[in-house]
Amino acid sequence: MNLREKISKKKAGIGILGLGYVGLPLACEFAQAGFKVTGIDIDRERIKRIKMGRHYIEDVGRREVTQLMKRGFLKPTSDFKALKGLDVIIICVPTPLRKTKEPDISYVVSAAKEIAKYLKNNQLVILESTTYPGTTREVILPILKETKKKFYLAFSPERIDPGNKEYTLRNTPKIVSGITKECARLAKALYKEVVDEVIIVSSTEIAEMVKLLENTFRSVNIGLVNEMALMCHRLGIDVWEVIEAAKTKPFGFMPFYPGPGLGGHCLPVDPHYLSWKLKTLDFYARFIELAGEINSKMPEFLVERIEDALNKKRKSLKGSRVLILGVAYKKDVSDTRESPALDVIKILQKKGVKVSYHDPHVSKLRLDRKVLRSKESPPLEKQDCVVIVTDHTAFNYPEIVKKAKLIIDSRNATKGIKNRKIVKL
Numbered sequence: 001m002n003l004r005e006k007i008s009k010k011k012a013g014i015g016i017l018g019l020g021y022v023g024l025p026l027a028c029e030f031a032q033a034g035f036k037v038t039g040i041d042i043d044r045e046r047i048k049r050i051k052m053g054r055h056y057i058e059d060v061g062r063r064e065v066t067q068l069m070k071r072g073f074l075k076p077t078s079d080f081k082a083l084k085g086l087d088v089i090i091i092c093v094p095t096p097l098r099k100t101k102e103p104d105i106s107y108v109v110s111a112a113k114e115i116a117k118y119l120k121n122n123q124l125v126i127l128e129s130t131t132y133p134g135t136t137r138e139v140i141l142p143i144l145k146e147t148k149k150k151f152y153l154a155f156s157p158e159r160i161d162p163g164n165k166e167y168t169l170r171n172t173p174k175i176v177s178g179i180t181k182e183c184a185r186l187a188k189a190l191y192k193e194v195v196d197e198v199i200i201v202s203s204t205e206i207a208e209m210v211k212l213l214e215n216t217f218r219s220v221n222i223g224l225v226n227e228m229a230l231m232c233h234r235l236g237i238d239v240w241e242v243i244e245a246a247k248t249k250p251f252g253f254m255p256f257y258p259g260p261g262l263g264g265h266c267l268p269v270d271p272h273y274l275s276w277k278l279k280t281l282d283f284y285a286r287f288i289e290l291a292g293e294i295n296s297k298m299p300e301f302l303v304e305r306i307e308d309a310l311n312k313k314r315k316s317l318k319g320s321r322v323l324i325l326g327v328a329y330k331k332d333v334s335d336t337r338e339s340p341a342l343d344v345i346k347i348l349q350k351k352g353v354k355v356s357y358h359d360p361h362v363s364k365l366r367l368d369r370k371v372l373r374s375k376e377s378p379p380l381e382k383q384d385c386v387v388i389v390t391d392h393t394a395f396n397y398p399e400i401v402k403k404a405k406l407i408i409d410s411r412n413a414t415k416g417i418k419n420r421k422i423v424k425l
């Protein structure tokens with residue numbers, strides 16, 4: 001049976017490298033569809049938690065994962081020997097930035113080297129990690145070629161939006177590309193098993209760039225609207241009302257919203273992969289740098305607003321009790337990677353503020369060497385200021401407004417509630 005037939009009969013053994021926010025939901029989707037999936041992660045603790053049904057990724061239910069493991073469709077392991085004999089391997093490892101804002105593709109390289117050790121003829125290898133244009137062809141291809149085996153190599157960017165119930169893996173169109181046309185066709189045949197619409201583009205570089213365009217588009221537009229918020233503040237205009245009115249235009253406008261800053265593993269990171277690559281070609285990506293600059297200043301701006309609001313009440317920032325509501329990087333998720341709340345808390349602490357936080361999704365928060373714990377039922381009335389940093393659905397906003405003395409709302413979460421105690425970004 002050739003690979004295409006194996007895929008269509010769900011007989012292809014699939015391996016997923018990296019069982020994080022991207023890899024675990026993908027592994028479950030293929031396992032649900034009837035494939036035997038092996039999930040491999042270097043983090044033994046993570047594998048242990050998944051096996052015990054205690055993983056923390058919201059997009060897949062703990063019971064679902066446990067059931068898939070029991071029925072033999074999902075096998076999590078830290079042992080790379082499990083790569084032996086698989087037909088398809090999908091790489092979903094992290095692609096972070098170094099402190100110097102340069103791409104760190106060491107995880108991708110080490111994943112490719114592990115795959116090369118066990119590569120068998122006619123295996124399909126797909127990279128899903130977000131990266132700069134050229135990675136698949138210039139970095140992965142040479143590593144696999146050294147094995148002298150015949151293999152297929154593809155790139156397909158992950159478009160998952162954690163916590164989004166409307167657009168899931170199944171109904172979000174998937175972009176695929178391959179080193180050859182056959183590589184792309186095979187990758188399409190595979191993803192068609194779990195995604196409704198699969199689109200082939202002509203090269204791996206195009207597919208890599210598609211993902212960077214999508215995320216740069218968001219980062220730049222958020223940067224623009226954040227700057228609008230700064231300008232509106234100077235002008236004494238309500239930026240939220242401006243956006244609400246502008247979005248009534250049925251064409252040529254798409255609403256983006258200001259906030260405390262960019263967070264998550266993607267938006268603050270991915271555009272820098274592109275600007276780094278361009279720097280090697282003597283091109284300075286101005287939009288990316290400017291958006292990064294504005295977005296990263298938002299936590300400071302939010303702290304300024306808190307300081308001003310307390311000042312009006314004749315209170316100094318130093319010594320005040322400030323409760324942060326929501327520390328995840330966006331609503332209804334538990335991910336705190338690059339969350340602007342971390343910066344807001346650090347700045348406040350440096351200024352002598354007594355900071356605490358409440359987040360129903362994040363029970364503890366590591367800040368440098370200290371660990372903060374979420375206050376379960378914080379006494380709102382005892383705070384000098386309550387700051388809405390992440391607009392989780394679980395928060396009872398009318399109650400917060402009723403009890404708190406002063407509310408700084410950085411997300412317009414109190415939309416529709418009129419009260420002089422509320423200060424919006």
Ligand SMILES: NC(=O)c1ccc[n+]([C@@H]2O[C@H](COP(=O)([O-])OP(=O)(O)OC[C@H]3O[C@@H](n4cnc5c(N)ncnc54)[C@H](O)[C@@H]3O)[C@@H](O)[C@H]2O)c1
Nearest residue numbers: 018019020021022041042043092093095107111129130158
């Ligand atoms: N999180 C998102 O919303 C999102 C969305 C789209 C794309 N992406 C991209 O997908 C990729 C993965 O992101 P994530 O959020 O799932 O990361 P993550 O940190 O949640 O998970 C990655 C996992 O890979 C494991 N790992 C690292 N090196 C490994 C190796 N050599 N072999 C096996 N496992 C290894 C880590 O231990 C970790 O568990 C990144 O490139 C990211 O930019 C993420």
